[in-house]
Amino acid sequence: MTSPRAYLDHNATSPVRPEVAAAVARALGLSGNPSSVHAEGRAARAALEHARAQVGRLVGVGAGRVVFTSGGTEAANAVLSGGLRRAGEAAPTRLIIGATEHPCVAAGHRFPADAVTVIPVDAHGVIDRAALAETLDRHRGEGVLVSVHAANNETGVIQPLADIVALARGHGRALVHSDAVQAVGKIPLDLSALGLDALTLSGHKFAAPRGVGAVVLAAGVTLEPALLRGGGQEGRLRAGTENLPGLVGMGVAAEMAGFGAHHEVLRDAMAAGLRALAPDLVVFGVGAPRLPNTLSFAIPGLDAATALMALDLAGVALSSGSACASGKVARSPVLAAMGVSPALAAGALRVSLGWNSTESDGTRCLAACERLVETLYRRRGRAA
Incomplete structure (x- = not known):
């Protein structure tokens, strides 16, 4: 043996939890499209919105702030493609990232090379807050997006997001995004309490199926669709029929995350x-x-x-x-x-x-x- x-x-x-797999199997029996108005479509929509609320609770926001994607890479690319902005303001023109970011951030943006600043980390992998403060001061008056992951996928090092947000707020026009793929479901993470403008996550890192993720937005922050355009799904922020079984599974995994x-x-x-x-x-x-x-x-x-x-x-x-x-x-x-x-x-x-x-x-x-x-x-x- x-x-x-x-x-x-x-x-x-x-690995997918058994309870998640069972929920996925049940969702496969829902025959309707969540965008359809008939009874089958309404049942599918109800399951989708229940999953949205479950994911939102995991990161401290209401369901209306969760935009479903195909995973963490798509989510990060969407945020870093120039479409993240506060209502009534122009999109950022400069990107500031940490030196240890995942490739979906380091290579997943659409900012010109001369508009990107990489902030070094210390020997333990923690971002250099003094260098970040100096960079923000140097670009005061510009629209800036700061993107620093919540925790590193290789070392597990957790970044001081509250300090990073405080520095950005001192700048005035800076938005802060965190690639929270490795942190969500492993440590408590509350977007509102941290003051983040956006975070991104991936279901398969906390025992949901592969191929599902989300962008989570703070109140007053919006996202212009830059990658997938078409129908009106996900509040017109991400076109394409949602992966209902996978998202239902992610909702259950979010409820079970400990x-x-x-x-x-x-x-x-x-x-x-x-x-x-x-x-x-x-x-x-x-x-x-x-x-x-x-x-x-x-x-x-x-x-x-x-x-x-x-x-x-x-x-x-x-x-x-x-x-x-x-x-x-x-x-x-x-x-x-x-x-x-x-x-x-x-x-x-x-x-x-x-x-x-x-x-x-x-x-x-x-x-x-x-x-x-x-x-x-x-x-x-x-x-x-």
């Missing part, structure tokens, strides 16, 4: 276990607030690509701390921005926990890592 695998890659995709302390306990136990195996272990972002489910680390001399293959064969699914494209591991721009050496970054691995992670998953991962470390240390001994 094959032993169960340890899936520890929830920041990439969190912020239990068990993830942090398991994460820290794994970090302690790894340090016992390899005293020279480096944990990235450890000096900053981090998502309770995320552990990004490297053991000097251990190559990430080799380690991932060995761990996979041992029944453990992790990710590299590096950006991946077409299955190939590349140097992480996040770790580079934090000043991590190329040699150490080449060995970065990421554990990310989720709703079905258990202590036995951690035990299995540590056992597999122990074999890797033993092999590494034997090679070091021979080399010495």
Whole structure:
């Protein structure tokens, strides 16, 4: 009998909860289009709006502030395509982003290169607030959009959004967007309490189906459709018939999202276990607030690509701390921005926990890592 695998890659995709899958299956039985006026269409519309309210509650807004999309990338691209604005004001002409943003922000905008400023981060991955303040002062009087993610997908480092919003409000005309894909469902996040103008999220990061996400807008903030034009769906902000089953599933996942302390306990136990195996272990972002489910680390001399293959064969699914494209591991721009050496970054691995992670998953991962470390240390001994 094959032993169960340890899936520890929830920041990439969190498996769909059984309750979510059941809701999706029920929604597949709704035959109407949510835009139709007949009984079947009204039933579909009711299910859609219920899901909208569920997602809104997760981030502290009413249903009318939630615009559904196909996922986090589309959502971020829509916000960063020049269409986000306060009612009665012109759209921003300058973009300010953090140095560790996800590619959907770093490469997903339509601002000219000379209108984009990248703000550095410190060695822990936290944005340089003094540099942000200086940049805002330099562009006082211009329409500015600041986009800083709530938490980093590789390191789990949480950004000081309240401070960032306060700096932007001092500027006067700055809007603030946060790519909250990795934070929503893992830590409490309230758009209104933070004062954000917009945030974007993706369902599959908190155990909803893939292919659904949302732009969430503050009161008084609107979005001109820049990517998908056509029908009047989503308040005329995003054309195209909605993915009703997927969105119903995202609503249920939003209702079930929790912020239990068990993830942090398991994460820290794994970090302690790894340090016992390899005293020279480096944990990235450890000096900053981090998502309770995320552990990004490297053991000097251990190559990430080799380690991932060995761990996979041992029944453990992790990710590299590096950006991946077409299955190939590349140097992480996040770790580079934090000043991590190329040699150490080449060995970065990421554990990310989720709703079905258990202590036995951690035990299995540590056992597999122990074999890797033993092999590494034997090679070091021979080399010495």
